Amino acid sequence: MQLYISPTSPYARKAWMVVLEKGLQDEVEIIPVNPWGSPPELTSKNPLSQVPVLVTEPDQAIYDSRVICAYLDSVRDEPQLIPRTAMERISVLRMEALADGMSDVAVGVFLARKDNGDNPDTPAIERQLGKIKAALKVMESEVPNFEGKFDLGTIAYSASLSYLDLRYGELQWRQQVPILAAWFETIAQRPAMSTTAPPA
DSSP states (O other): OEEEEOTTOHHHHHHHHHHHHTTOTTTOEEEEOOGGGOOHHHHTTOTTOOSOEEEETTTEEEESHHHHHHHHHHHSSSSOSSOSSHHHHHHHHHHHHHHHHHHHHHHHHHHHHHHHTTSOOOHHHHHHHHHHHHHHHHHHHTGGGOTTOOOHHHHHHHHHHHHHHHHOGGGOHHHHOHHHHHHHHHHTTSHHHHHTOOOO
């Protein structure tokens, strides 16, 4: 299999971390691409030119990080990153949805700021930043439930928080949610986190 990624994408990082946590690194080739350049090797797999894209055998392309992660979790039974029981499964998928939603907002604000140049943030951008802060508070409230587990929900949280580190140093999110920050520092020691760290 081949996984097309961008090293700075929180969605691609989430999928890559699932590859590593599932022990599939010998079966999945990681291929970095620049989706903004719409390279043919990517657009031939995903017409939206978005990452990640997983190419399976035979030449079948799967896109959207949530679909890819669900597929990868089905390839090998253990470790189980998406629970099989209904309510536990929904809880993990809801966490993934919150993390991806925060990443959606963060990526959108990053692009809007690029278009805005050196001008102050618009009210619309400020409103989006408020969504990030609200999501962080919800994540922090859930930390007591994380002890001893690393599943797709916590993987998604980790990837999204790492994107804030990459793009939003001024946000100083750790000061806003110190309990979440302490949990993240522990999780950051996992090999899947260090291996997939975006370039500084």
